[in-house]
Amino acid sequence: MVRKKKVLPLLDHLHTSPVTTSKRTLTDMAVKGLNNKVPPRCLDPDITRICSIKDILVTFKCTLPAASTTTLLTCWNNLTCAAGMEFRHTRIPVPEYSDVDKHRFLQEIYSARKPVVLKNLNLGSCKTKWTVDYMSKKGGGREVKIHVSEEPQMDFIQKNFIYRSLPFDVFVHRAAENKHKEFFISEEEKYYLRSLGEDPRKDVADISKQFPELAEDIQVPEFFEKDQFFSSVFRISSPGLQLWTHYDVMDNVLIQVTGTKRVVLYSPRDAPYLYLSGDKSEVLDVDTPDLVKYPLFAQARRYECTLHAGDVLFIPALWFHNTVAEEFGVGVNVFWKHLPSEYYDKTDTYGNKDPTAASRAVQILDRSLKTLDELPEEYKDFYARKMVLRIQNKAYSTNFE
Numbered sequence: 001m002v003r004k005k006k007v008l009p010l011l012d013h014l015h016t017s018p019v020t021t022s023k024r025t026l027t028d029m030a031v032k033g034l035n036n037k038v039p040p041r042c043l044d045p046d047i048t049r050i051c052s053i054k055d056i057l058v059t060f061k062c063t064l065p066a067a068s069t070t071t072l073l074t075c076w077n078n079l080t081c082a083a084g085m086e087f088r089h090t091r092i093p094v095p096e097y098s099d100v101d102k103h104r105f106l107q108e109i110y111s112a113r114k115p116v117v118l119k120n121l122n123l124g125s126c127k128t129k130w131t132v133d134y135m136s137k138k139g140g141g142r143e144v145k146i147h148v149s150e151e152p153q154m155d156f157i158q159k160n161f162i163y164r165s166l167p168f169d170v171f172v173h174r175a176a177e178n179k180h181k182e183f184f185i186s187e188e189e190k191y192y193l194r195s196l197g198e199d200p201r202k203d204v205a206d207i208s209k210q211f212p213e214l215a216e217d218i219q220v221p222e223f224f225e226k227d228q229f230f231s232s233v234f235r236i237s238s239p240g241l242q243l244w245t246h247y248d249v250m251d252n253v254l255i256q257v258t259g260t261k262r263v264v265l266y267s268p269r270d271a272p273y274l275y276l277s278g279d280k281s282e283v284l285d286v287d288t289p290d291l292v293k294y295p296l297f298a299q300a301r302r303y304e305c306t307l308h309a310g311d312v313l314f315i316p317a318l319w320f321h322n323t324v325a326e327e328f329g330v331g332v333n334v335f336w337k338h339l340p341s342e343y344y345d346k347t348d349t350y351g352n353k354d355p356t357a358a359s360r361a362v363q364i365l366d367r368s369l370k371t372l373d374e375l376p377e378e379y380k381d382f383y384a385r386k387m388v389l390r391i392q393n394k395a396y397s398t399n400f401e
C-alpha cells in the first residue's frame with residue numbers, strides 16, 4: 001500500500017468531476033504523460049470511460065505502491081491535462097488586519113514572517129489626489145525607463161519586452177489607456193514602470209528624491225526605523241499587466257495607492273517547486289501552469305490577495321510574489337533593511353541581490369560541483385547525495401510552519 005503520508009498531498013488536489021476519455025487518449029497519456037514511470041497495465045486498454053480522476057488515482061495507488069508524491073502528482077497532472085481539465089491550486093487567503101499601529105505590527109505581524117494585508121492605514125492625500133492628470137502634472141516631463149510588452153504576461157527569462165524611455169507625464173497617460181495612438185510595438189502594448197535611482201548602477205530609487213512633488217502626498221507607514229530605509233519605488237502598470245514571480249531579499253510594503261492588483265505569493269519554503277532561475281520562477285503562468293513541464297509546481301502553496309486602493313501588503317523578504325494589475329493603478333513599494341547592514345551586498349540598488357554570505361556559499365558550492373566532476377558518475381552521484389543530506393541536516397531550519 002502507498003504510505004498515507006505520500007498520498008495525502010495528492011488527494012488534496014483531487015478533482016472529482018466526471019471525465020470521459022477514449023482509449024486513444026489513455027494510450028497517449030501512458031506514453032507522454034506518465035513518462036514511463038507508470039506500468040502500462042494500470043491503464044486498462046478496455047477502459048473507455050472513466051468515472052472520475054479519483055478512480056484513476058485509486059488504480060495508480062494500487063499499482064504503484066512505492067510511488068513518490070512527485071510521481072503520483074505527475075500522473076495526476078498529466079491525466080487532468082490530457083482530459084482537458086483545468087488545474088486549480090487551492091488558494092490560501094492572505095490575512096487582513098485593520099488599523100494596525102507600529103506596536104501591533106511589530107508584536108503580532110512582523111515576527112510571524114508571513115504576508116498580511118493592512119487596511120485603513122493613514123497614507124496621506126495620495127489616495128484621492130493621484131489621478132492620471134494630477135500625476136502627469138506633478139510628475140512632469142522627466143524621462144523614465146519603462147518596460148513595454150506586447151503581451152500582458154511579462155517574461156524576464158525569455159525577455160518578451162523591450163525597454164524604452166518616455167517623459168513621465170506621457171507614460172502615465174499611455175499606461176492608463178487600453179489602446180494607444182502612439183506606440184512602440186503595437187496599439188495594445190502594455191507598460192510597466194519600476195522607478196529607478198538617478199544612476200541605477202549607483203543610486204537606489206527614492207521617490208522623495210526623484211519625484212518630490214508627488215512624494216509629499218504619501219505617508220509611508222512607519223513600521224521600521226528611519227536608518228533602516230532602503231528604497232521607495234513607483235510601480236505603475238497598464239491594465240492586465242502581470243509581473244513575473246520573484247523574491248526580494250529585503251522586507252517590503254507594497255502600497256496600492258490607486259487601482260486594483262491581484263498578488264499571488266509563495267513561501268520561501270516552497271522554492272523547490274518553483275523552478276527558479278536566479279531570483280525568478282520559470283513558471284510564468286501561475287493560473288494555468290504547464291504541469292507537464294513543471295509537475296512540482298502543483299505542490300507550491302498559493303497565497304493570494306487582491307489589493308484595493310489604500311491597501312498595503314507586507315511582503316516579508318524571500319517570499320515569492322507575482323502581481324497582476326486588474327486595472328490601471330499606481331503603487332509604491334518601500335524596502336527596508338531588516339538585517340544589520342553588513343549582511344547586504346553594498347552594490348545592490350534593487351534590493352534583490354542575495355546577501356553576501358549567501359552569494360559566497362553559492363560560489364563555494366559551484367566549486368564543489370566542479371570538484372565532484374573529477375569523479376566517475378557512480379561516485380559523483382553517491383557523494384552528491386551525501387552532500388545534499390549534510391546540507392539538509394546542518395542548514396535546514398525546523399523552526400517553520
Ligand SMILES: O=C(O)CCC(=O)C(=O)O
Nearest residue numbers: 235243248254323331333
Ligand atoms: O506591484 C508590483 O507590480 C510589483 C511589486 C513588487 O515586486 C514588490 O513589492 O516587491
